[in-house]
Amino acid sequence: MRAIVLTRPHRVELVDDWPEPRPRPGEVVVGMRAVGLCGSDLGVYEGHRAVPELPWVMGHEGGGQIVATGDGVTDRVAGQRVVIEPNYSCFRCRWCREGVTSACAERGVVGMNLPGLLAERVAVPARFTWPVPESTPDTTLACVEPLAVARAAVRRAGVRAGDECLVVGAGSQGLLLCVALLAGDARPYVVEPLEGRLALAERIGAKRIDPGDAHGFPVVFDTAGVPATWQLALRAVAAAGTVVVIGMNGAPVSTSTMDLARRQLVIRGSLIYDHPTDFADTLAAVTGDELDPAQVLQRGVRPDEAADAFAKARAVPGKSWIDLSAWQEDRDG
Ligand SMILES: [Zn+2]
Ligand SMILES: [Zn+2]
Incomplete structure (x- = not known):
C-alpha cells in the first residue's frame, strides 16, 4: 500500500x-x-x-x-x-x-x-x-486532535467567560487555542512575529497585541516554550495569574522564587489531553457546530x-x- x-x-x-x-x-x-x-x-x-x-x-x-x-x-x-x-x-x-x-x-x-x-x-x-457522523468533513478529521490539545489547556487553566487571555505564538496550536477560547466566550490576544499568522488570528476573532503592551493577563498560554517567550509570558501575566506552558524546548528558562512567590504565580504545564473526556467533549463541540476548527486550516x-x-x-x-x-x-x- x-x-x-x-x-x-x-x-x-x-x-x-x-x-x-x-x-x-x-x-x-x-x-x-x-x-x-x-x-x-x-x-x-x-x-x-x-x-x-x-x-x-x-x-x-x-x-x-x-x-x-x-x-x-x-x-x-x-x-x-x-x-x-x-x-x-x-x-x-x-x-x-x-x-x-x-x-x-x-x-x-x-x-x-x-x-x-x-x-x-x-x-x-x-x-x-x-x-463521527458521516457528514463530518475531512477537514474536521484533520484537526480534532490538536483542538483537543488546545481545549485541554483551556480547561486546565480554569479560564472563565470574559477572561482576557494572552496567546503567545499563532502557529497551529496558538490558532486553535484562540478558537477554543472564543468558543468559551473568553477574549484571546495574540503575540506573533509572522504577519500572515497574526492576520489569520484576527480573522478568527482574536486581537493582536504588541509584546511591549502585553501586561496584566490573568492567563497566558505559551505555545512556543522557548526562553524568549517564557520571559514574555512572565512579564505579561497578572499577579495571581497562570502561565500555561504548551510549547516544549530543551533550553533551560529562569525566574526568581521572589517573583513567583510575591506575585503568587501559577505555572502550569499542559500535555495533550486526558482519555476519554477531553476527546469526547471536543468531538461533541465540533460535531454540534459549537465551533469550527477548520478555519485555521x-x-x-x-x-x-x-x-x-x-x-x-x-x-x-x-x-x-x-x-x-x-x-x-x-x-x-
Ligand atoms: Zn500534533
Ligand atoms: Zn498508564
Missing part, C-alpha cells in the same frame, strides 16, 4: 510498497482520509525528536473510515467514519486509574513511538477510534505534495494537512 515516509531528516518520500497493517484482536483498520501536521511532527522531520527507526511513517492527527475489524471488536463496524485518538494510555498505572492518562509513562504515541497515520491504512485499537495538499508541505510548515500561516482522500476513493472506485 501507499505511505508517506521519512527516510532521513528533512527527506519525505511517497512509497507504494509499505506493508499492509493487519488488525490484532481489539483493533480496527482505518483507511486514512486526512492527516494534520504539527510542531511535534516537524520535530521528527527535522531530526530533533528520535523515532524507533527509519524509514518512519509520521503523523498523529487524523481520521478516515474503518475498512476492517479485528477479532473481538463488537462496537465498531466497517464503513464508520472515525477520528483517531493517537495516545494509547495503559489503563493500569496510577495516573491512568486517576484519569490523568496524559501523565501515563507507558503511553503509546502514534507517529512517535508507534507508526504514524500518513499511510493508506493503519491499525488502531478500536477504543481509540471515535465514530490551509488548503489540503495531495500526497505527492507532502514533502513540500513538511518543508514549508514552519513558516506558512495556518495549519498544514495532507488530503489522503484520493487514496480511499481509488479503492472505493
